[in-house]
Amino acid sequence: MSVRTPDPYPGWLSEDDLFEARNRLPMVYVEAVPVRLDPLGYVNEVGLLLQANDDGAMVRTLVSGRVLYRETIRAALLRHLEKDLGTFALPQLPISPVPCTVAEYFPAPSQTGFTDERQHAVALVYVIPVTGECNPRQDALELSWMTPQEALSPMVQSEFAGGRGDLVRQALAFAGVCG
Secondary structure (H helix, E strand, O other), rough: OOOOOOEEEEEOOOOOHHHHHOOOOOOOEEEEEEEEOOOOOOEEEEEEEEEEEOOOOOEOOEEEEEEEOOOOOHHHHHHHHHHHHHOOOOOOOOOOOOOOEEEEEEEOOOOOOEEEEOEEEEEEEEEEEEOOOOOOOEEEEEEEOOOOOHHHHHHHHEEEOOOOHHHHHHHHHOOOOOO
């Protein structure tokens, strides 16, 4: 039996500790590309979030967030999907936690093409079918459902920051969508 005082931030870091950690080691993230499937299991819609960046510009993004200490990948995916899409999104998590791709973000442009000015981060990327009603929450302004062709169009691809448009392209290729 433990007699320790409970951690006031279980799995979380204070803002100061997070800043310090981001300056010293890579952070682990999950990212999800929400999709709707037709009856045969083919992707017919892709859900892309719209939000304002720190400069107030509108950018497209994906469901994304950190994996907490002692949290499983599946639990992190579910937490972020519910946080960003709402509790009635009804995501269908993968049987295996193997991602469709891995993205490595750096604070400055690098050979990976992925940037996050805050940190060096490694993101496990998943294609996640959702069957329920989605209502964006947190900092997302809207969730746009697009055909794969619309999501891969140059106009929509230019709205992504940090290379995430390439993640959409890779995720759709993994799902069998030719772009």
